[in-house]
Amino acid sequence: MTEIMNENDSEVLTEQIVVQPANETPPLGAAELEANVEPASTILQSLDPAFVTIERVAGWIFTSCVLVVGIIAVLVIAFSFGLFSVVSGACLLSYLLLGGLLVWATHVLPKKAYDHAGWCLTPSGLEIRRGIWWRSQISVPLARVQHTDVHQGPLMRRYDLAKLIVHTAGTENSTVELNGLNFATAQRLRDALVENRGSLDGV
């Protein structure tokens, strides 16, 4: 079943990774500026929906460990301070609050991260957006790509996902990561990046 899914996915992808036409950037007037127009080139592709699943699975592994350790700690405290003492009550309450918060984060954050993440490949380069609260938008010009990695962990392999890592000669953002791509997409994207990069050394 998964095999067939992949086949279909990659067929769709051949159409998806078409370098989008160059966006002309006409000089913007003040009126347009105020109108809060989005730049034309930002037809973003979203990540693979399985990204939400594996983030949740990974999250739940962590969360369940924390919850188990937490309940043990609460029980130990409850038995040493007495079952109905103020201390154990406070402990139980904070455990429930923090646990609830953690469960919420585990379930909701991956979806939010997925909603806010996106990428697109244009003639001006690879552009990546991400971040729920601290949002950022990174653009790597094709000619500046030094080399790229496609990374896959065991869980990612299970869901056929991959992480694309793009290295540039820069300092602050010398490695740019794009997590949660379909494995085939990541490979195509990697090939597209390496193909289009200039033969000069980029520095």
Place this chain on the structure above:
Amino acid sequence: MESEHASVPWQRVQPISLLFVVVAKLRQWIIPVGVGLFSAREGNLLVISMGILAFGILLAFAITRYLTLRFRLAGGELQVRSGIFFKSSRTVPVNRIQNIDLVQNVMHRIFGVAEVRVETASGKEPEAVLQVLSLADVESLRTSVFAQANAMTNTLENKQAIGSSESSADTADTNENGSQAAAIFQSLPPDREQKLLLAISLKQLALAGLTSNRGFLLVPIVAGTLYETRGLTRSYRDQFRFSSQDFYTDRLTSGLPIWMIVIGLIVALIASIALLKLFSFAWFVTRFHGYQLWAVGDDLRIGCGLLTKVSATIPRSRIQFISIHRTWLGRRLGLAAIRIETAGGGGSEHENASHSVGRRWFVPVISENQVVGLMEHLRPGTQWRESEFDWQPLSPRAGTRLQRFGILATVVMTFVAGFVWQPWGACVGIVLLPLFLWLARRHARAMRYARCGPLVVFRSGLLTRKCSCAFVDKIQTLRLSESPFDRRWRMATLSVDTAAAGPAEHRILVKYLDVNVAQREFANLKAAIA
């Protein structure tokens, strides 16, 4: 490769190298040897004998390395090999060499030799260190490396359709200086066009020393020495008996009227400032005496130094980032300093002489009216008219936002001070509030961003004004980020990443831009880079 260019003979470093190797190792080991001697005083002979043994082994390794070191320039590659049992051989493609630096300390000068460092864009250490070559060898190495490199890059550019990955700015340059490009094709003319771009007089160096606080470098050293000597002359028992504060107040204030103490303090302050400036002056003069900046063909060459002479060669096309710094005092005297960044040896913290002269102290001091002319030479075609740039102001809300932050800081500090020095400490707020508000306004006004053809310019700073530019064809990544606070104020941060950022101590990181301006600039820059 070896068979192809077997005819090119391997060269050796000068035999005098051995002496320099031994001296360098000795200098490295001064501290451990000192510790060894110190423990020997207490009868620990084992430590000292082990130290000598380790030193001997390391020295033997270093000596074998230098006895077996061979290098040559063949087939567009610099090849360096060394070793007897463990042979190492390193090949550096000539067109990847970023710069060749030269260091000549007093001892080198006595023997007429120099240490050569070859740097590429990779890593933090020089790719190859040739210790030591005669000056004639250095010159021939330098000219042939850069001549080969230039020839190679030029053929490369011609093979591709020009401008496929180079920016429009660069192609404009090649069109403009077509005759110069043609001259390079005639492979390595030894008499390349030379032009003195800048020389710094002793008077300017003295002024630079006065305006800088370089002397602060010596404060920890002096303090350390004072502490050490005091520690050695007094016994530990004495130190424990008096707490240090009692000790000083006893000594200083015993039977003196208050006005004398005040005058004494003022005199001491003035004296220490004078001493600081004297140190700064001495530092500038020893470091940059006889500074000259030459344009040799397509390269820039710097030479300076009173005792240790340093010479750095920087291919003009390798300059990534230029930063002009103007200190408060310097602005009054019409002086500036220029720092540059090249891709070689990026981000390394240690200030080895040649490295810091090539980048951090590229032009240690320059008078304001020479800046424009020099900028044109650093990158041909640069129109550096700071007053005419199309400066984009920050968001009109930036001042208010910074002031809001100032108010918050004042409130926190007032509470803390009021708590620590009850109850009058809270008065701090009365002083701090107007100060912070004023600073916030000035700070917001000082930050400006501009884009002018191939240049991306950013200036900031209150006391030391820094004005930096990156070139569109050297930008590595662009980034636009919004924090939750940014979104509340409808602002965004635009940052530009270049290779080997660091030595200039300034980045293009434009905070508090109006979100629309930031989005537009992000899109424009993105289009300009591609």
